[in-house]
Amino acid sequence: MAKVLVVGGAGYIGSHVAKLLQKKGHQVSVFDDLSTGFRELAKYGDFHLGSILDPQEVRAVIKQVAPDAVLHFAARAAVGESVENPSLYYEVNVAGSYQLFSALRELAPKAKIIFSSTCAVYGAVEGRLNETLPLNPVNPYGRTKKMIEEMLADFSHAYDTRYVSLRYFNASGADAEGEIGEMHNPETHLIPRLLENALDPSFEMKIFGDKHATPDGSCIRDYIHVEDLADAHLRAMEYLLNGGKSDVFNLGTAKGSSVFEVLKLVESTSERKLKYQIVGARAGDPPALIADSSKIERVLGWKPKNDLKSIVHSAWSWIQKRPR
């Protein structure tokens, strides 16, 4: 059993990971400032209200929990907002991560770190992406994540900090038992937006471009079920606790789905016809982003268990009953 500090555990992905860790018998503590998260999602383990931007609060929780592992989800994570307000992103993501890693270095230097990175670090590249590609993020959000990966690599080199960075593709779906699921305000992700539209036809739905160089003209993305993401975190943590070296892994399914494929599946799952508007493509939006996930399969033995159908089904069950 490990003592695990889940930083940002009141958010969408962190809450699902906290649930799995607790189920597996680990001692879970969530630390979150609730800036974009929700107290009702932080129901696994004990809860500590505080911000990674406040060195005193970070130090206090590390001293209290004495973690063996720290899972770091806390961030601002909306690309459009990062373009409009980059200062917030450099502050929360970069300065916040620095506060967290520095406090860990001083107070829990043996704690293993799992960091939530993103495929946005690759930038406007296309096709099946593997971890050896150069990182060329095209927006402030992606740049902050790249900087944090670099900070971890430097800390690892100089102070022997051990970490895994997981570059998520499109996290989606909800807990199979229906206890938790995706909640972002505003919601920018495709699947919950389409489902919101199925529930409330007055909800405005825009599709960004139908002339991309893809078979049906809409963008292709790699959707990964949040429960498969949670399983990867558990494996990454066990790998580090068993002496694994610092490393970086893509976390996607290696399968792409187009916006129109997802839309059709939402229509058949919800048994409702969706109303949407096709608008211009977003600048710098790559036509297709799909993970090469062979490295995580090889090193951590991880494989996705869910497909797009189970993603949409679980998300639809959740959205109909989630707190509003």
Ligand SMILES: NC(=O)c1ccc[n+]([C@@H]2O[C@H](COP(=O)([O-])OP(=O)(O)OC[C@H]3O[C@@H](n4cnc5c(N)ncnc54)[C@H](O)[C@@H]3O)[C@@H](O)[C@H]2O)c1
């Ligand atoms: N959702 C995705 O598809 C996706 C894809 C790639 C990467 N990621 C990364 O995964 C992580 C989690 O994403 P999510 O969708 O669960 O987001 P989320 O907004 O639901 O969760 C983030 C959590 O961090 C907390 N937080 C933010 N600033 C904080 C601070 N200063 N101190 C303490 N807590 C703070 C928020 O309150 C929230 O509970 C993020 O780092 C994000 O960049 C997400």
